[in-house]
Amino acid sequence: MLLSNQNILSTKELTKQDIEQILDTADSFKEISTRVIKKVPTLRGKTIINLFFEPSTRTRTSFEIAGKRLSADVINISGSSSSTTKGESLIDTARNLEAMNPDILVVRHKYSGAPALLSKFVDSPIINAGDGSHEHPSQALLDLLTIRSQKGELEGLKVAIVGDIRHSRVARSNIQAMQTMGIKVCVVGPPPLIPVEFKYLGVEVSHNLREAIKDVDVVMVLRIQLERQKQGLLSSLREYSNYFCLTQESLDKARNDILIIHPGPVNRGIEISLDVMESKHSLILNQVTNGVAIRMALFYLLLGEKNANPN
Ligand code: CP
Numbered sequence: 001m002l003l004s005n006q007n008i009l010s011t012k013e014l015t016k017q018d019i020e021q022i023l024d025t026a027d028s029f030k031e032i033s034t035r036v037i038k039k040v041p042t043l044r045g046k047t048i049i050n051l052f053f054e055p056s057t058r059t060r061t062s063f064e065i066a067g068k069r070l071s072a073d074v075i076n077i078s079g080s081s082s083s084t085t086k087g088e089s090l091i092d093t094a095r096n097l098e099a100m101n102p103d104i105l106v107v108r109h110k111y112s113g114a115p116a117l118l119s120k121f122v123d124s125p126i127i128n129a130g131d132g133s134h135e136h137p138s139q140a141l142l143d144l145l146t147i148r149s150q151k152g153e154l155e156g157l158k159v160a161i162v163g164d165i166r167h168s169r170v171a172r173s174n175i176q177a178m179q180t181m182g183i184k185v186c187v188v189g190p191p192p193l194i195p196v197e198f199k200y201l202g203v204e205v206s207h208n209l210r211e212a213i214k215d216v217d218v219v220m221v222l223r224i225q226l227e228r229q230k231q232g233l234l235s236s237l238r239e240y241s242n243y244f245c246l247t248q249e250s251l252d253k254a255r256n257d258i259l260i261i262h263p264g265p266v267n268r269g270i271e272i273s274l275d276v277m278e279s280k281h282s283l284i285l286n287q288v289t290n291g292v293a294i295r296m297a298l299f300y301l302l303l304g305e306k307n308a309n310p311n
Contacts (some may be wrong), residue, residue: 003301007119008127011137011177019181023145025297026290032069033292043072046103046303051093052129053079053109058264058288059129059138063106066295072103072303090114091121098122103303107131112169125302133167139263140173142294144181146287147218150259155182160206160213162188162244163222163271166195166233170263171222175201188212189244192233209244214253221246221262221272237270247273251281261287 003021005013014022032040048067052060060076067074077097079085084093094105106127107115112134119126130136148154159178165171165187178185179202186204187194199205206212213219224240234240251258260272260281268274277284 006125006302007115008125008137008298008302009116009119010128010135011140011173011180014137014177014180016180019141019144019177022141022294022297022301023148025301026141026145026293027149029069029296029300030290030293032296033289038069039071040069041071043067043070043299043303046070046072046299047101048072048074048104048106048299049097049102050074050076050106050129051079051082051097051108052076053082053084053090053107053114054130056108056129058291059108059136062288062291063127063129063138063295065292066299069292070296070299072299075102091118094118094122098124104299127298127302130169132169133172134169135173136169136263137173137177138291138294138298139170140177141298142287142291143170143174143220143261143263144177145290145294146261146283147259149286149290150283151217154178157218158184158186158216159218159220160186160188160216161220161222162209162213162246164193164224165189165198165222166193167225168222170220174220175203186212186216190234190240209246209250210253213246213251213258215255216258217255218259218261219246219254221260223263223265224267224271226267241270245269245271245273246276248275248279251276259283263287 003018004015050063064074102124104125106129108129109131112132114131115126115128128135128137161171175185186206187198188206188209258281262284
């Protein structure tokens with residue numbers, strides 16, 4: 001079955017069936033990454049371009065590894081080494097890349113909506129790898145895969161998303177995807193970091209960390225985006241940490257089987273303490289491992305499903 005869209009721009013556009021298909025496909029691909037020869041011929045002859053105008057460790061690397069494990073040719077272009085530094089527009093950049101016949105473009109950009117804009121000018125499928133504060137759909141999918149791998153089912157779970165909700169594309173993509181899958185979401189943080197419009201998204205809003213996490217199945221801790229805090233929204237990082245850093249102490253009323261996830265990169269000691277990060281509840285590195293499988297699944301379902309064998 002094909003996905004309902006040829007682009008992955010937003011989790012809003014993914015149906016429950018789409019998400020289940022992506023997670024099931026990712027599950028079937030996990031084993032390839034454990035083989036001695038971590039490669040299958042599924043996307044041989046396909047070309048993937050990763051176009052990253054913002055820094056990235058996890059997302060860019062895992063899209064590259066995912067493409068290579070499926071035998072696609074993968075080309076990485078960073079904003080700083082592209083001709084946009086000489087004044088070429090983003091649209092012209094994408095149209096010139098498309099003139100070389102790639103099969104898919106993966107785009108990260110600091111401006112919300114940049115990947116959606118490009119999708120109107122190029123025919124190749126586009127995957128949004130994070131645009132401003134807007135969306136990061138492949139991150140939400142790997143988060144769901146990580147939770148489902150532990151819990152078996154997603155329907156009926158309760159998740160608290162804690163931290164800098166205002167600037168978080170991860171929060172926005174996850175809220176939509178989690179609600180589609182029947183998960184109840186609570187967002188937690190100081191008032192300046194939770195815009196008022198979030199109450200219209202069907203989520204609970206809490207400013208009390210301990211109370212909010214006492215009966216949830218999963219806590220997703222978000223990075224305080226130090227580079228986006230110039231508006232003076234927080235009086236000090238120390239004060240933020242006093243109230244919202246996830247510590248062993250703050251978990252004292254939480255469930256024994258609580259799962260802790262974080263999209264990375266982590267500010268150790270600001271939004272999560274070192275001991276919690278390294279505890280048995282933490283799935284932070286599982287998320288990174290699952291990121292490769294999710295991105296393999298997205299490439300396969302967008303490009304190879306019609307004419308390829310997953311093994
Ligand atoms: N989670 C995430 O997007 O990390 P990177 O910025 O390192 O890609």
